[in-house]
Amino acid sequence: MSSRHLAVFLWYHPWRATSAMFGFLYRRLLYMIPTVFLISVVTFVIIQLPPGDYLDTLAAELSDSGGLDEGTMQALRDQYGLGQPMYVQYLKWMSQILFHGNFGISFEKNIPVNDIIWDKLGWTFAISLMTLLFIWMTALPIGIYSAVRKYSAGDYIATFFGFIGLAVPNFLLALVMMYVAFKYFGQSVGGLVSPQYLGEPWTFDKFLDLLAHIWMPIVVVGTSGAAALIRIMRANLLDELYRPYVVTARAKGMSEFQLLLKYPVRVALNPFVSTIGWILPTLVSGEIIVAVVMNLPTTGPLLLRALLVQDMYLAGSLILLVSILTVIGTLVSDLLLAWIDPRIRYQ
Amino acid sequence: MTVETTLGPSGTEEEHTPELLGPWALMWRKFRRHRVAYVSLWITGLIYFMALFGDFLAPEKVDETNRRGIFVPPQGIHFLVTDEDGSRSFQLHAKALKMQVDRATMRRSYVQDPDKIIPLGFFVEGYSYEILGLIPSKTHFFGPKNPRDIVYFLGSDRLGRDILSRIIIGTKISMSIGLVGIVVSLVIGVSLGGLSGYYGGWVDTLIQRLVEFLRSIPTIPLWMGLAAAIPLGWPPLYTYFVVTIIVSMIGWTSLAREVRGKFLSLRNEDFITAARLDGLTDWEVIRKHMVPSFSSHIIASLTLAVPLMILAETSLSFLGIGLQPPIVSWGTLLKEAQNIRSIIEAPWLLIAPGTMIVIAVLALNFLGDGLRDAADPHAH
Numbered sequence: 001m002s003s004r005h006l007a008v009f010l011w012y013h014p015w016r017a018t019s020a021m022f023g024f025l026y027r028r029l030l031y032m033i034p035t036v037f038l039i040s041v042v043t044f045v046i047i048q049l050p051p052g053d054y055l056d057t058l059a060a061e062l063s064d065s066g067g068l069d070e071g072t073m074q075a076l077r078d079q080y081g082l083g084q085p086m087y088v089q090y091l092k093w094m095s096q097i098l099f100h101g102n103f104g105i106s107f108e109k110n111i112p113v114n115d116i117i118w119d120k121l122g123w124t125f126a127i128s129l130m131t132l133l134f135i136w137m138t139a140l141p142i143g144i145y146s147a148v149r150k151y152s153a154g155d156y157i158a159t160f161f162g163f164i165g166l167a168v169p170n171f172l173l174a175l176v177m178m179y180v181a182f183k184y185f186g187q188s189v190g191g192l193v194s195p196q197y198l199g200e201p202w203t204f205d206k207f208l209d210l211l212a213h214i215w216m217p218i219v220v221v222g223t224s225g226a227a228a229l230i231r232i233m234r235a236n237l238l239d240e241l242y243r244p245y246v247v248t249a250r251a252k253g254m255s256e257f258q259l260l261l262k263y264p265v266r267v268a269l270n271p272f273v274s275t276i277g278w279i280l281p282t283l284v285s286g287e288i289i290v291a292v293v294m295n296l297p298t299t300g301p302l303l304l305r306a307l308l309v310q311d312m313y314l315a316g317s318l319i320l321l322v323s324i325l326t327v328i329g330t331l332v333s334d335l336l337l338a339w340i341d342p343r344i345r346y347q
Numbered sequence: 348m349t350v351e352t353t354l355g356p357s358g359t360e361e362e363h364t365p366e367l368l369g370p371w372a373l374m375w376r377k378f379r380r381h382r383v384a385y386v387s388l389w390i391t392g393l394i395y396f397m398a399l400f401g402d403f404l405a406p407e408k409v410d411e412t413n414r415r416g417i418f419v420p421p422q423g424i425h426f427l428v429t430d431e432d433g434s435r436s437f438q439l440h441a442k443a444l445k446m447q448v449d450r451a452t453m454r455r456s457y458v459q460d461p462d463k464i465i466p467l468g469f470f471v472e473g474y475s476y477e478i479l480g481l482i483p484s485k486t487h488f489f490g491p492k493n494p495r496d497i498v499y500f501l502g503s504d505r506l507g508r509d510i511l512s513r514i515i516i517g518t519k520i521s522m523s524i525g526l527v528g529i530v531v532s533l534v535i536g537v538s539l540g541g542l543s544g545y546y547g548g549w550v551d552t553l554i555q556r557l558v559e560f561l562r563s564i565p566t567i568p569l570w571m572g573l574a575a576a577i578p579l580g581w582p583p584l585y586t587y588f589v590v591t592i593i594v595s596m597i598g599w600t601s602l603a604r605e606v607r608g609k610f611l612s613l614r615n616e617d618f619i620t621a622a623r624l625d626g627l628t629d630w631e632v633i634r635k636h637m638v639p640s641f642s643s644h645i646i647a648s649l650t651l652a653v654p655l656m657i658l659a660e661t662s663l664s665f666l667g668i669g670l671q672p673p674i675v676s677w678g679t680l681l682k683e684a685q686n687i688r689s690i691i692e693a694p695w696l697l698i699a700p701g702t703m704i705v706i707a708v709l710a711l712n713f714l715g716d717g718l719r720d721a722a723d724p725h726a727h
Contacts, residue, residue, distance in 0.1 A: 035560050042569065049576035167708040169658045171665055172681070172701050179690050179697065285567035289662055293685075303568055304666060307575035319572050323564040330563055 024338050028331055039323045044090050047316035097320075104313030108306070113317045116302070121321055123192070123298040124291070125329070127214070128283040131222040135279070139226045143233025144265060147241060158230060165227030170286045174220045174293040181216065192296055217294055221286040225279055233268060240264035280329045284322060374643055377721040384717020390710040398518040402476035405512035406490030407497060409675055411474075413507030415446060418693045419457055421502040428464065439467040441491070441498045466492045502695035504683050510699050513675050517700070520587070520676035522707065524660045525653035527588075528595035533649060535595075536602030541633065543603065544610025551607075558600045566596070570659070574668045583674045590669045594659045598652035605648055609641040643722035650715035654708040661704060677704050 096102040103113035146155040168176075192213050197206045240246065241264055249259045291300030299318055306315035368376070379385055397404060428438040443463035447456050472494050473487040491498050501511040543554040573593050577586055613619055622636050657677075663669030664678025665685070672679055677700045684690050684697040 031556070031559075034556060035563060038560050039564060043572075046569075046572035046576065049573075163709060163712065164705070166712060167654070167705045168701075169661055169704065171662060172697075172704065175684060175687075175690060175697055176701070178687050179694065182687060182691065281563060281565040284565035288565070288567050288571075289666065292666060299568075303571060304668070307571055307668060310575075315572060315575075319568045322568050326565050327563050 021338065025335060028334060032327060032331060035327055036324055039327070040094060040320060041090070043316045043320040043323070044093060046319060047093075047312045048086075048089075050310045050312060103317040106306070106311050106314040108309050108311040108314070113314050116314070117299075117317060117321065120297065120299045120302050121318075121325065123296065124284065124287055124300070124322065125325060127217055127221070127291075127296070127298065128280065128287050130214070131218050131225070131283050131287070132279065134218050134222045135226045135229060138222070139229035139233060142226075143230045144237060144260070146230065147234045147237035147268075148260065150238065155234075158234075162227040162230050165223040168223070170220060170224065171289050171293045173223060174217070174290045177216055177220060178294065191294075217287070217290050217296060220290050220294075221283055224286070225282060236268035237264055240267050280333065281326050284326050288322075370643070374718075374721045378717055381717040381720060383713050384720075387710040387713035387717065390706065391714055394518060394522060394707055394710070397515055398522045399479065401516045401519050403478060403484070403486070404488045405509075405515040406473060406487055406500070407509035407512040408474045409508070409512050409516040410673075411508060413497060413503070416444075416497060416499065416503050416507035417505060418455060419444060419499045419503040419507070420693075421695050421699075422499050424467065424500070425464075438464075440464040441467060441500075443496075465496045465498055467498065468492045501699040502693065504693070504696060505689070510680070510695060513680055514677070514700055514703050517675045517677050517680055518703075520670065520674060521657055521660060521678065521704075524587070524591050524594060524676075525656045525711075527591045528598060528656040529649050529653055531592060531595035532598030532602055532652060533645070536599035537606050537645070539599070540603035540606030541610055544607035545614065545629070545633065547611075554603070555607075558603055561596070561600050567662070570594075570596075570663060571666065571668055574663050577668075579671065583671075586670060587674065590660060590663065594656045594663070598649075598656060602645070602648055602652065605644065606641070609644065610637065613637050613640060644719070647715055647719035647722050650711060650718055653715075654711040657704070657708060657711075 093104075096104070101114065103117070105111070106113050106116060109116065142158050146152075146158040149155055193206060193209050194213070197209055200206060243264070246259065246264055249263060250256070254262075287298065288300035288303065290296070291298040292304050295301060299322060303315055303318045303322075306312075306318065378388075422441045422444070425440055425442065426437060427435050428440060429435050441464070443460040443465055444457040445460045447458060448454070449456065467490065469489055470486050471490050471492050472485050473490055474494075475483060475485045477483050497509065499509050499511070501509075501514065503509055504513075539554050539557075543551045570593050574590060577589050581589075619632060619636060622632050627635070660669060660676065661678035661681065664676055665681045667682060670676050670679055672682070680700040681697070681704075684693075684700075690697050
């Protein structure tokens with residue numbers, strides 16, 4: 001078999017799809033390495049930005065309460081490579097994280113960063129993912145509706161809310177909703193659960209209470225994304241609705257609803273799904289701001305507080321992890337997309 | 348070309364000689380047909396007018412505190428005055444207010460003083476300032492006729508400062524951050540996008556990776572980290588420029604992509620090849636033939652990036668890590684409305700600057716949309 005025959009054979013072979021998938025996965029993983037490296041460098045720069053180094057601050061913090069003895073200071077100095085060239089410090093910081101899972105110490109609270117960040121990060125991503133679901137669940141039907149009933153009252157209402165959603169900053173929307181909820185519905189605002197459930201173990205009642213609170217940040221964070229997606233969906237579907245294949249299907253006597261969902265909506269969905277790449281970073285960003293306003297137990301308030309008191313290892317770890325988790329989330333969504341849509345893996 | 352003649356308001360000449368219209372004139376014509384975008388152009392113009400002549404438009408001095416006017420709700424403008432003999436006459440005025448303190452709850456409230464009115468007028472005398480920083484003046488567009496009276500048209504804050512004046516003065520900072528940021532992202536975006544698209548190869552790969560990197564990470568935590576490093580003791584001007592540069596990091600990635608796409612598609616066009624064969628240098632080809640053919644698209648996408656930067660500045664300042672309070676911007680104004688308690692007590696602290704931001708962002712968005720449609724020869 002000549003190499004040309006082999007190539008043709010491989011092209012048609014059924015496992016080609018799988019191998020293309022692996023090739024795609026391999027390429028994407030390879031691209032991730034420089035991205036993650038850049039993220040870590042930027043984070044390191046942010047940690048280094050405030051004047052003075054970590055130990056100066058730590059020593060100043062602890063000098064009131066007796067201070068640190070010289071041995072501990074020296075041990076910490078070695079651990080972080082303080083006083084040595086920048087790249088040594090960077091390597092030491094990175095190797096602590098990579099090989100020991102050690103993100104340093106939050107000197108404001110004087111406990112390892114590891115102990116405080118993980119459940120906050122979990123909440124941030126839980127809310128971001130729920131927001132993504134919310135966006136899809138609202139933008140898809142509304143987008144289809146405003147394309148099919150173009151220039152109807154409903155379309156104008158959707159367009160109007162779409163523009164408002166784009167123009168109102170997240171935090172402003174959060175403030176307005178909190179004001180309305182407090183003033184007209186008397187709901188306790190801020191936090192994810194009512195005050196009486198704080199620190200309680202999880203029960204069904206607490207879960208219901210969580211549901212009663214969590215919709216607000218989801219709606220606030222999701223509004224601008226949903227607004228953008230409604231516009232995209234509407235434009236895409238309008239491009240498809242008057243194509244000959246739609247007319248053909250209609251001529252064959254297909255019911256209007258079936259026809260709509262089976263052909264033009266499916267075509268219009270493609271760019272819709274591919275927006276996943278930019279939507280996750282936007283949602284995480286939005287969640288962080290909204291969390292500050294609504295006082296949610298997520299990354300936002302912790303990061304802001306850490307930055308304001310210059311608790312740099314805590315702040316740096318949060319920025320590093322939020323960014324890396326977002327990149328991983330985007331990768332997962334890209335893989336899902338490639339799995340759904342074969343055109344992507346052959347690019 | 349015909350830019351000067353066609354940008355004028357009349358447009359009668361165009362009707363007779365349509366064959367002479369240049370691309371800019373065609374674009375302008377198409378743009379004017381887009382009603383919402385055309386109105387938005389006027390609104391945007393008004394807002395920038397406000398930014399330029401803030402001191403003329405503001406009735407009160409921006410940092411003038413008043414212990415007798417804390418958290419005053421917005422005061423209405425009234426038109427008719429009833430004299431002692433019962434006859435009514437036209438006189439713009441506001442009702443004077445009396446402060447009452449409820450000793451039990453320590454709450455302030457204001458009631459109208461029926462005996463006293465504050466006459467209002469146009470071009471009244473107020474605090475002294477300099478028009479555009481050059482011409483000293485005391486004339487203000489609208490306000491109380493007696494310079495010692497204070498009327499809070501949009502309410503006052505916790506130090507008794509006039510919200511309306513603060514919003515007007517804040518326009519300067521908030522809107523100019525968008526413009527300065529645009530210049531920064533224009534320079535970065537066009538040069539990197541141009542390099543990427545014109546040369547291709549490893550330069551292209553490198554720049555595209557950089558763009559992808561910046562788009563794949565959540566920007567807010569990163570900006571927070573950078574903005575928080577601005578020392579508190581820095582002069583306001585430094586802070587302003589650093590915040591602008593941080594904020595302009597959003598705009599350039601999408602611009603770079605757009606410019607790259609244009610370069611890629613233009614690179615193989617016949618007229619570019621012809622120009623190159625004529626012996627023009629790379630730089631001349633880019634400057635004389637490529638940039639003019641996509642500058643309208645760039646203007647449109649720049650317009651769409653301005654509102655993003657305004658929102659970014661507002662968010663950072665609101666969190667307290669962008670611009671700091673002696674600087675007045677819409678973001679620092681909203682910082683006053685940061686907790687639910689102050690919003691309940693004084694909702695106008697949230698509503699007035701919030702509305703202003705929404706109007707500005709909406710107008711700029713519509714304007715950018717209209718420009719983009721007008722710049723696209725294939726749009727219907």
